[in-house]
Amino acid sequence: MTLGLPGSDVLAARHARTRSALEAKGLEALIVTTPANIRYLANHIGTAGTLIITLTDIQLLVDFRYKEAVRARQDSPAACPGLRLYDVSDSYDEALVSATMASPARVIGIEAGHLTVARQEWLMRTWQSRSAGVTLRSTKRFIERFRAVKDAAEVRVLRDAAQRLTAVAGTAIESVRSGIAEREVAAVIETALRRAGYERPAFDTIVASGPNSALPHHRAGDRVLHASDLVVLDFGGVLDGYCSDLTRTVSVGNPSPEARRLHAADRDAQAAAIDAVKPGATTADVDGAARQVLIGHGLGEAFGHGTGHGLGLDVHEEPRVSKPRSDVPPERLEPGMVFTIEPGAYVAGFGGVRIEDDVLVTETGCEVLTSVPRDLRVCR
Amino acid sequence: MTLGLPGSDVLAARHARTRSALEAKGLEALIVTTPANIRYLANHIGTAGTLIITLTDIQLLVDFRYKEAVRARQDSPAACPGLRLYDVSDSYDEALVSATMASPARVIGIEAGHLTVARQEWLMRTWQSRSAGVTLRSTKRFIERFRAVKDAAEVRVLRDAAQRLTAVAGTAIESVRSGIAEREVAAVIETALRRAGYERPAFDTIVASGPNSALPHHRAGDRVLHASDLVVLDFGGVLDGYCSDLTRTVSVGNPSPEARRLHAADRDAQAAAIDAVKPGATTADVDGAARQVLIGHGLGEAFGHGTGHGLGLDVHEEPRVSKPRSDVPPERLEPGMVFTIEPGAYVAGFGGVRIEDDVLVTETGCEVLTSVPRDLRVCR
Numbered sequence: 102m103t104l105g106l107p108g109s110d111v112l113a114a115r116h117a118r119t120r121s122a123l124e125a126k127g128l129e130a131l132i133v134t135t136p137a138n139i140r141y142l143a144n145h146i147g148t149a150g151t152l153i154i155t156l157t158d159i160q161l162l163v164d165f166r167y168k169e170a171v172r173a174r175q176d177s178p179a180a181c182p183g184l185r186l187y188d189v190s191d192s193y194d195e196a197l198v199s200a201t202m203a204s205p206a207r208v209i210g211i212e213a214g215h216l217t218v219a220r221q222e223w224l225m226r227t228w229q230s231r232s233a234g235v236t237l238r239s240t241k242r243f244i245e246r247f248r249a250v251k252d253a254a255e256v257r258v259l260r261d262a263a264q265r266l267t268a269v270a271g272t273a274i275e276s277v278r279s280g281i282a283e284r285e286v287a288a289v290i291e292t293a294l295r296r297a298g299y300e301r302p303a304f305d306t307i308v309a310s311g312p313n314s315a316l317p318h319h320r321a322g323d324r325v326l327h328a329s330d331l332v333v334l335d336f337g338g339v340l341d342g343y344c345s346d347l348t349r350t351v352s353v354g355n356p357s358p359e360a361r362r363l364h365a366a367d368r369d370a371q372a373a374a375i376d377a378v379k380p381g382a383t384t385a386d387v388d389g390a391a392r393q394v395l396i397g398h399g400l401g402e403a404f405g406h407g408t409g410h411g412l413g414l415d416v417h418e419e420p421r422v423s424k425p426r427s428d429v430p431p432e433r434l435e436p437g438m439v440f441t442i443e444p445g446a447y448v449a450g451f452g453g454v455r456i457e458d459d460v461l462v463t464e465t466g467c468e469v470l471t472s473v474p475r476d477l478r479v480c481r
Numbered sequence: 482m483t484l485g486l487p488g489s490d491v492l493a494a495r496h497a498r499t500r501s502a503l504e505a506k507g508l509e510a511l512i513v514t515t516p517a518n519i520r521y522l523a524n525h526i527g528t529a530g531t532l533i534i535t536l537t538d539i540q541l542l543v544d545f546r547y548k549e550a551v552r553a554r555q556d557s558p559a560a561c562p563g564l565r566l567y568d569v570s571d572s573y574d575e576a577l578v579s580a581t582m583a584s585p586a587r588v589i590g591i592e593a594g595h596l597t598v599a600r601q602e603w604l605m606r607t608w609q610s611r612s613a614g615v616t617l618r619s620t621k622r623f624i625e626r627f628r629a630v631k632d633a634a635e636v637r638v639l640r641d642a643a644q645r646l647t648a649v650a651g652t653a654i655e656s657v658r659s660g661i662a663e664r665e666v667a668a669v670i671e672t673a674l675r676r677a678g679y680e681r682p683a684f685d686t687i688v689a690s691g692p693n694s695a696l697p698h699h700r701a702g703d704r705v706l707h708a709s710d711l712v713v714l715d716f717g718g719v720l721d722g723y724c725s726d727l728t729r730t731v732s733v734g735n736p737s738p739e740a741r742r743l744h745a746a747d748r749d750a751q752a753a754a755i756d757a758v759k760p761g762a763t764t765a766d767v768d769g770a771a772r773q774v775l776i777g778h779g780l781g782e783a784f785g786h787g788t789g790h791g792l793g794l795d796v797h798e799e800p801r802v803s804k805p806r807s808d809v810p811p812e813r814l815e816p817g818m819v820f821t822i823e824p825g826a827y828v829a830g831f832g833g834v835r836i837e838d839d840v841l842v843t844e845t846g847c848e849v850l851t852s853v854p855r856d857l858r859v860c861r
Contacts (some may be wrong), residue, residue, distance in 0.1 A: 170698075288675045289677075292670070318528070406546060428575070
């Protein structure tokens with residue numbers, strides 16, 4: 102598969118930014134263990150791998166399975182500048198200890214949001230037993246912060262990934278009819294995702310019908326669709342590593358007045374949130390815009406999740422567009438951020454509505470990347 | 482989707498076992514954060530949730546999205562005995578601090594192989610600032626150890642999950658022909674998985690053709706199959722939460738003598754490993770059996786990964802069937818363990834072969850759960 106990986110110049114800029122941040126924090130190196138961050142810095146795609154970036158060096162630790170792929174990539178325009186390859190023959194953490202001991206860096210950051218307690222304990226014990234003199238420092242959102250603001254090449258891929266959902270949504274909505282099972286609709290959607298050129302679904306496709314539509318994280322089951330069901334269709338695909346994500350809620354046959362009311366309220370809430378997206382606004386402003394509209398319709402309690410999440414190499418990444426919480430402080434929007442806007446309203450036992458689009462923060466406001474009509478579609 | 486969740490009696494037995502182990506380790510509670518472990522103990526299926534099990538109590542912390550599903554399940558035969566529901570309105574870790582402070586347990590285990598350094602640091606800081614008097618202890622493989630030995634209900638599901646791969650393999654092999662792209666074969670396989678009743682693929686389907694077959698973790702790309710390619714087909718599905726996993730390597734048109742030689746050697750290696758599976762043998766014995774055969778064929782260097790991995794709620798779990806490594810000591814096999822046997826032989830630039838089946842350790846030896854012929858199939 103010829104992935105559209107960023108070129109060496111793009112990676113060089115990311116390295117420079119990372120190294121400036123290392124210096125600013127008094128760190129001599131960062132151990133990168135989060136797969137999406139490793140891909141972002143070194144174009145390595147895999148479930149395993151560890152990266153060590155110092156002020157002057159960058160080293161990728163991979164095992165047997167990935168060696169050939171890394172070597173081939175280093176002969177391509179997507180080569181990672183300055184990359185040294187470290188061959189992991191025993192465990193990754195043994196290799197990490199050896200590689201750090203061979204490097205002069207001694208004040209080393211870890212990604213505390215990804216590294217497990219067990220790995221940290223083992224590393225510290227082992228360095229200590231070998232008198233390595235290494236000082237570990239926890240870092241948070243070190244690379245994630247950079248990833249939240251997309252560069253031009255990333256925006257191009259994300260725009261393409263979002264646009265291709267139009268055809269998928271058409272096929273999905275056409276397949277909805279009384280008598281079909283949720284699972285069959287999900288299969289139609291996933292086939293349409295492959296046909297649209299995505300490498301894989303970005304997450305487990307959600308087809309939630311009737312009372313299931315009130316369960317925001319229902320997936321797709323054996324339930325057969327019936328007349329006057331609301332059906333939440335939530336799906337997305339991964340293109341060149343980047344995620345897209347769209348939700349539409351449709352009605353099987355004529356919707357009840359309550360269903361129409363929920364849908365109209367949620368649509369207004371989503372429009373208000375999209376209107377609030379611009380540089381300088383905060384994630385809490387955007388969430389608040391959607392939430393106020395739903396509260397105005399008496400649906401404040403019916404909207405229990407956040408308004409959106411960043412999209413990129415991960416399907417849920419920064420920024421989090423939600424109520425300020427103790428672990429998610431509000432964040433100021435910057436041009437280049439890409440995230441979903443997906444308020445929902447859920448009434449237990451009856452059903453729910455969610456409408457979701459992907460947006461890009463521009464210099465002056467917001468570009469909606471997805472393009473699918475938002476009216477309440479009435480299916481057979 | 483009506484999942485075949487284990488009944489309350491099965492969960493009660495798992496709780497009793499967990500509590501005995503807590504007592505034996507001098508712990509008053511365990512904070513369970515690993516999703517598959519939470520499902521194993523409480524039948525909760527979700528990407529979020531935290532479980533606290535003490536010697537007398539069990540409490541599930543979930544947010545808005547899951548509340549309805551948990552309540553509905555508690556009125557079913559799959560109810561978790563004694564479960565108290567804790568409603569997470571702010572962050573999971575805030576909720577965890579409140580819930581533990583309301584409990585008398587003070588010596589508390591964490592799952593060090595899952596909890597991140599950032600979460601541990603935040604929890605310790607917050608408990609300390611509130612004078613909670615909590616002592617945290619790292620635990621490893623606490624629940625994973627129990628999960629490695631399957632109970633009767635799990636074996637039934639795993640057997641069914643493995644058997645259904647026969648039809649999928651037939652469809653997959655029929656689709657292989659000169660001129661088709663790897664990605665199209667993967668789409669055929671994933672559609673066949675859905676038709677066979679799986680809830681989703683257990684992992685990204687691998688279709689690796691020609692030189693790509695020498696890359697053990699190639700997925701499925703744009704490469705078009707050609708005459709005399711070896712093609713590695715590696716796929717599996719999830720049934721009622723449990724994973725299956727199968728690999729066959731086929732030839733497009735007549736295989737070269739070198740391809741035949743690789744395939745025959747790998748088949749012999751796999752047979753030797755399956756023969757070595759019995760209670761009392763170790764994972765290193767099974768791995769060594771495959772490895773010796775490949776070394777005998779001069780292919781020791783060509784086999785760079787382990788022989789297999791446990792299958793259950795996770796597609797890679799305990800036991801790990803590999804060479805003894807510093808982080809994976811050999812483990813003694815017990816009746817009820819289920820794992821893959823999948824030696825491979827890879828020649829860079831030429832191609833590779835992998836043959837994989839799923840096996841159950843029985844009282845006297847081994848039952849092969851998958852049933853697909855292992856000869857080198859010659860496709861169009």
